[in-house]
Amino acid sequence: MKDAPAAPTTRRVVLYALMSLDGFADDPGRSEWLVDTGTMIGDFLAETIATQDAVLLGRRTYEMWASYWPTAQALPFADFINSTPKHVFASSPRELEWTQSMRVAEPAAPYVAALKTRSGGDIGIHGSLSLARTLLAADLVDALRIVLAPSLAGHGKKLFGDDDTVHRFELVESERSGGCLLLHYRSRR
DSSP, X not given: OOOOOOOOOOOOEEEEXXXXXXXXXXXXXXXXXXXXXXXXXXXXXXXXXXXXXXXXXXXXXXXXXXXXXXXXXXXXXXXXXXXXXXXXXXXXXXXXXXXXXXEEOSOHXXXXXXXXXXXXXXXXXESOHHHHHXXXXXTOOOEEEEEEOSOOOXXXXXXXXXXXXXXXXXXXXXXXXXXXXXEEEEEOO
């Protein structure tokens, strides 16, 4: 008797974010509130990207990152982001010169839902807060990996929007790195 074929697996969407105690998020180096990160933050990032083979970026994040990361030496993220396929959500036609970048003109939620059904590793969201909020509202984010900094930013972009739907996550792991908390949650859907 032959074994039954394995059930298809769904790829996970993993949101990695740096966040202040009052819920603001930003890219590394762009904020004054990301302090006291300790030494384990690099391991936390490396563990996050080790399972990812695709990245979702919004247009603004792409524009900021495309001029920085191709020549950056910040390992392991520079090697990862430069060699990983990047799905860039931009409505206007534009040439994407950064290697492994492809423009996506269709709405994010159905595109990502379809991408999750294709074979492959995890799909990362790094930066791109508007895109992250859209995918959270559509219940497409499977895991949160958050670096919670010991600061109140007072202003900036919020990671979590005003979505009135309850989304439940369970804590998988938490660690401390300097004054930061490294938090790993998975969706309870």
